[in-house]
Amino acid sequence: MKHLTDVEITMASDGEITGADAARILSHLARCEECRARQAEIEAAMKAFLSERLHISSGDGPRALLRAKMNEAELADTGWQRTAVIAAGLALLLLAVFGTGVFETPVEARSLPDPVITPGAALPLTARDVCAVHETEVNPVVPQAVAYKVFASYGIQPKARAYEMDYLISPALGGADSINNFWPQPYSTSVWNAHVKDALEDHMRKLVCSGELDLAIAQRDIARDWVAAYKKYFRSEKPLAAHVNFTKDRAWE
Amino acid sequence: MSETTRPRYLIGGLSESSQKAQPLREEVTLLFDEWRAPVMRYLLSLGLRPQDGEEIVQEVFLALYRHLSAGKPRHNLRGWIFRVAHNLGLKRRQAGGGLQDWNEVSDRQSDPSPNPEEALAAAQRQQKLLAVVDALPEADRVCLYLRGEGLRYREISEILSMSLGAVAVSLSRTFGKLARADK
Numbered sequence: 001m002k003h004l005t006d007v008e009i010t011m012a013s014d015g016e017i018t019g020a021d022a023a024r025i026l027s028h029l030a031r032c033e034e035c036r037a038r039q040a041e042i043e044a045a046m047k048a049f050l051s052e053r054l055h056i057s058s059g060d061g062p063r064a065l066l067r068a069k070m071n072e073a074e075l076a077d078t079g080w081q082r083t084a085v086i087a088a089g090l091a092l093l094l095l096a097v098f099g100t101g102v103f104e105t106p107v108e109a110r111s112l113p114d115p116v117i118t119p120g121a122a123l124p125l126t127a128r129d130v131c132a133v134h135e136t137e138v139n140p141v142v143p144q145a146v147a148y149k150v151f152a153s154y155g156i157q158p159k160a161r162a163y164e165m166d167y168l169i170s171p172a173l174g175g176a177d178s179i180n181n182f183w184p185q186p187y188s189t190s191v192w193n194a195h196v197k198d199a200l201e202d203h204m205r206k207l208v209c210s211g212e213l214d215l216a217i218a219q220r221d222i223a224r225d226w227v228a229a230y231k232k233y234f235r236s237e238k239p240l241a242a243h244v245n246f247t248k249d250r251a252w253e
Numbered sequence: 254m255s256e257t258t259r260p261r262y263l264i265g266g267l268s269e270s271s272q273k274a275q276p277l278r279e280e281v282t283l284l285f286d287e288w289r290a291p292v293m294r295y296l297l298s299l300g301l302r303p304q305d306g307e308e309i310v311q312e313v314f315l316a317l318y319r320h321l322s323a324g325k326p327r328h329n330l331r332g333w334i335f336r337v338a339h340n341l342g343l344k345r346r347q348a349g350g351g352l353q354d355w356n357e358v359s360d361r362q363s364d365p366s367p368n369p370e371e372a373l374a375a376a377q378r379q380q381k382l383l384a385v386v387d388a389l390p391e392a393d394r395v396c397l398y399l400r401g402e403g404l405r406y407r408e409i410s411e412i413l414s415m416s417l418g419a420v421a422v423s424l425s426r427t428f429g430k431l432a433r434a435d436k
Contacts (some may be wrong), residue, residue, distance in 0.1 A: 066285055
């Protein structure tokens with residue numbers, strides 16, 4: 001009796017035999033002890049190889065990063081950037097014609113960052129990594145050169161102690177040292193100011209580190225709309241009184 | 254305009270295109286959750302460093318998002334993901350992406366609670382199998398890793414531009430070598 005080849009045995013073990021050969025090979029295996037023994041050896045080798053695979057750590061941080069990139073891609077694809085460029089061009093033209101008095105709506109009034117300039121960026125860390133480092137050890141200061149670049153991209157004249165150069169996704173939640181994650185957040189002009197966001201960051205980190213909130217969801221929510229995140233996690237439509245003057249991060253100066 | 258009513262440009266925005274994009278982002282995120290680890294493992298098997306692997310994984314899934322946004326075919330997305338990862342991985346390697354020193358990698362799956370004798374035997378077996386895998390020609394090694402991630406022969410043949418028969422021969426040759434080393 002002609003025995004099966006290793007290729008036929010391997011394909012049979014992998015469920016890859018189809019068509020006319022299937023009946024011949026399977027019936028041979030049923031009858032031939034020698035081929036079944038060879039099949040057992042090959043399957044043991046497959047199993048041994050599979051059991052030695054690398055373990056890949058959690059993808060919380062990478063998932064948040066991908067979501068931020070998809071948001072950015074969607075904006076570019078829908079032509080929003082093109083519209084913004086045209087609008088900026090028109091604004092410059094009007095400025096040239098009518099002078100600066102035309103534009104009374106200050107950029108400083110922002111409570112939310114511009115999602116194109118600041119989509120948010122996170123490091124590939126797990127909740128365990130993030131919570132293993134004490135909060136006070138992850139409060140870095142944005143270098144001045146980078147801060148000036150961020151102010152310029154927002155068209156803001158830097159003003160000492162008026163802003164916090166904020167990490168949209170805070171380092172205490174795995175936020176990255178990336179220009180995509182920095183924005184000048186005003187202290188004074190809005191109800192939803194830097195003091196309030198600091199309180200939210202503190203609260204979200206506590207939820208993440210107590211296991212009540214998934215890190216990727218925390219990063220997503222704060223990058224997507226931190227005001228909505230505040231309302232969601234504090235169950236309040238307005239900043240709580242205790243948070244109005246809450247200060248954790250330093251003012252930019 | 255108050256903050257709560259001003260137009261939003263991130264997820265949950267007001268535009269129709271944003272509303273359509275949201276389920277797609279959720280779908281790609283689910284695919285990412287399912288396939289990130291297998292794709293990472295495969296990229297590491299090509300010899301790439303973890304940081305290069307992570308960057309390529311991001312590129313792959315962003316490309317997938319664009320692919321689906323453009324209404325392109327959804328047939329066999331798993332094969333599509335690995336094909337793009339394979340091509341980007343080779344490109345990165347050719348561009349001088351540093352190679353992983355496998356001696357640094359020890360985080361392999363193993364029995365969580367073996368006794369000392371079992372642990373020693375398992376370590377010796379692992380060394381033998383890894384030596385066989387390391388000595389394989391690259392084409393065979395790549396086939397093996399794709400098979401290890403659960404891809405069908407047809408998917409492997411498409412990713413590596415090999416015939417179906419060549420995939421079967423490669424895998425049987427490799428499993429034959431592993432079986433001999435495991436005796």
